[in-house]
Every structure is written in C-alpha cells, then in structure tokens.
Amino acid sequence: MKTKEIDKKFAEFSEKKILIIGDVMLDAYLWGNVNRISPEAPVPIVACKKREDRLGGAANVARNIQSLGAEPILCSVIGKDEKGKIFSEILQKRGMTQMGILESSQRTTTVKTRVISQNQQLLRVDEEMNQVLDTDIETQFVYLLHQIINNQAIDAIIFEDYDKGVITENLIKQVVELATSRKIPTLVDPKKRNFAFYQGVTFFKPNFKELTEGIKIEIAKNDLDRIAQLSIDFQTKQNIRYVMTTLSEYGVLVSDSEKHLHYPAEIRDIADVSGAGDTVISIAALCMSVGLSMTETAQIANLGGGLVCEKVGVVPIDKSLLLNETINYFQHV
Numbered sequence: 001m002k003t004k005e006i007d008k009k010f011a012e013f014s015e016k017k018i019l020i021i022g023d024v025m026l027d028a029y030l031w032g033n034v035n036r037i038s039p040e041a042p043v044p045i046v047a048c049k050k051r052e053d054r055l056g057g058a059a060n061v062a063r064n065i066q067s068l069g070a071e072p073i074l075c076s077v078i079g080k081d082e083k084g085k086i087f088s089e090i091l092q093k094r095g096m097t098q099m100g101i102l103e104s105s106q107r108t109t110t111v112k113t114r115v116i117s118q119n120q121q122l123l124r125v126d127e128e129m130n131q132v133l134d135t136d137i138e139t140q141f142v143y144l145l146h147q148i149i150n151n152q153a154i155d156a157i158i159f160e161d162y163d164k165g166v167i168t169e170n171l172i173k174q175v176v177e178l179a180t181s182r183k184i185p186t187l188v189d190p191k192k193r194n195f196a197f198y199q200g201v202t203f204f205k206p207n208f209k210e211l212t213e214g215i216k217i218e219i220a221k222n223d224l225d226r227i228a229q230l231s232i233d234f235q236t237k238q239n240i241r242y243v244m245t246t247l248s249e250y251g252v253l254v255s256d257s258e259k260h261l262h263y264p265a266e267i268r269d270i271a272d273v274s275g276a277g278d279t280v281i282s283i284a285a286l287c288m289s290v291g292l293s294m295t296e297t298a299q300i301a302n303l304g305g306g307l308v309c310e311k312v313g314v315v316p317i318d319k320s321l322l323l324n325e326t327i328n329y330f331q332h333v
Contacts, residue, residue: 003331022189059091206245
C-alpha cells in the first residue's frame with residue numbers, strides 16, 4: 001500500500017457507522033502508591049490517589065471505533081442501577097448515542113475494578129452476573145436491534161462477546177440473517193459459550209485460548225500450520241469467510257477457506273494486554289468497511305493491537321499513531 005492510499009482509507013473511516021452488540025461494563029481504576037505491607041495480612045496497602053471510571057467490554061470497542069473517527073452505535077443490556085447510571089453518563093459525555101442501550105431491573109451492570117500502582121496492576125475485582133437474558137428481555141433487545149439495523153445505514157456489525165449473557169444463540173441467528181440479507185459484514189470477537197453459534201459470519205477473531213477451548217483441542221501456540229488447518233476446518237464447517245486468530249507474542253494468523261497467512265508480532269515494550277482484542281476487532285471492522293483486503297486488514301489490526309499494549313489500562317487506539325505506524329510498516333514490507 002502506498003502512503004496516499006493509506007491516508008485516503010483512514011480518512012474514509014469518518015464516513016462509517018459501526019454497530020456493536022455485546023456485553024458492556026464499567027472499567028474502574030484505583031490509582032495509588034504502595035509504601036508498606038498490611039499488618040493484617042501479607043498484602044500491599046495502596047494509598048489511593050485517584051479513581052476513574054471508563055467504558056469497558058463492548059463499550060471499549062465503541063471507544064475504539066470513535067477514536068478511529070467513525071460513528072459507533074453501541075447495543076447492550078445494562079442494569080437499572082447506580083453503576084448503570086454512571087455508564088450512561090459516561091456514554092453521553094463521550095458523545096455516543098444511547099439508542100441501542102436497554103435497561104433492565106433484572107440485570108446488574110458489570111464492573112471490573114483494577115488497582116494499579118507504579119504502572120502495575122495489583123488486583124482486579126469483578127462485580128457481574130452472567131446468566132443469559134430471559135425471554136422477555138431478549139425479545140425486546142432483538143426487536144431493538146432490528147429497528148436500528150433497518151433504520152440506520154450500518155456499514156459493519158461487531159459481536160463483542162464476553163460471556164455475560166447479552167448475546168444469545170437466537171440473537172446471533174436473527175442478526176446474522178438480517179445482516180446477510182442487507183449485505184452488511186459481520187465480525188465476531190468470541191467467547192466459549194457461543195463459540196459454535198456464529199455460523200455464516202464474515203470475520204471470526206478468536207485468540208489462541210478461545211480457539212483451542214472452542215474446538216476442544218490442545219495444541220502448541222507456535223504450531224502455526226496446525227492452527228491454520230484447524231481454523232480452515234472450523235470456518236468451512238461454520239460457513240465463515242475469514243478467521244483471524246491472535247497469538248499474542250506470535251502475532252496473528254489469518255485464513256480463508258483455502259489458504260492462510262501469518263504476520264509476526266512487532267517488538268514492543270508491553271505494559272498491559274487488556275483491551276487489545278477490542279482494538280483489533282475495531283480496526284478490522286473499519287478496514288473491511290472501506291474495502292481493504294483481508295491481508296491488509298490483518299496487518300493493520302495486528303499493528304494496532306500491539307500499540308495499545310504499550311499503555312497501562314484499557315485504552316482506545318490513537319488514530320494518528322496507528323496511521324503513522326501503518327505508513328511506516330508498509331514502506332518496509
């Protein structure tokens with residue numbers, strides 16, 4: 001890719017509208033200093049200096065889409081509770097629409113609290129429920145999704161699955177059928193519960209652990225030929241167009257029904273891998289929506305996933321940084 005073409009494609013991101021369906025959460029951070037060990041137990045005492053609430057889970061995908069210049073429409077079910085109010089307030093402050101957010105008194109809003117000192121995560125506390133949506137809420141949510149897809153010019157749909165129960169087998173089937181009829185690409189960041197239900201999607205992005213758990217086979221992470229064959233077998237069975245498996249220090253492996261390509265990870269100073277998958281799927285959705293090839297999409301997404309790992313905490317990708325990194329990368333390949 002030439003620099004002019006890369007600039008043009010990145011500029012086209014701002015014309016795109018991406019629908020994100022999945023489990024949202026609050027990412028809460030407690031920042032402080034550790035100067036002593038507790039006399040009550042052999043644990044560090046963190047003198048808290050700052051607390052911050054951020055959009056997490058599928059909402060972090062929305063943050064990435066917005067950071068890349070496109071318009072996200074986030075769709076999820078949250079609790080009708082205090083944390084849900086905080087989530088909605090942050091969404092509003094970020095300038096994101098709430099048309100796809102359904103509140104339910106039968107759900108609790110997921111919160112992941114991370115305690116960080118000297119740029120290291122010391123502890124994470126999760127408050128959540130992961131039961132699937134009951135039939136009434138699922139019906140309401142699926143109807144809401146149909147309304148949005150039918151009335152908005154959607155360029156791609158992302159399923160961001162964290163196994164918290166918002167995405168169900170029935171929901172997947174109905175949304176994929178509607179998207180296929182409208183020629184809207186569907187992309188999936190899967191988890192274990194629904195792994196086998198994403199049939200007929202365009203792009204499927206498991207990490208290594210999710211792939212091996214999903215197909216129930218143990219394999220070495222560096223056995224790329226075996227991983228590629230398993231990916232091709234799986235996507236043929238599931239009628240999936242592309243599978244891109246992220247392999248952390250081994251980069252990414254992308255396959256269609258006939259061949260596979262491997263792109264190594266760039267050498268970086270890794271600070272925190274949290275949220276890297278959110279960034280990868282966001283970049284992939286926008287690259288596909290502006291007509292980039294799957295090989296170009298995989299390479300750019302691989303770069304972006306590495307870049308956010310250099311930051312502490314769950315942070316969205318910086319578009320200008322990704323653009324510069326992409327230009328530099330394609331000048332040397």
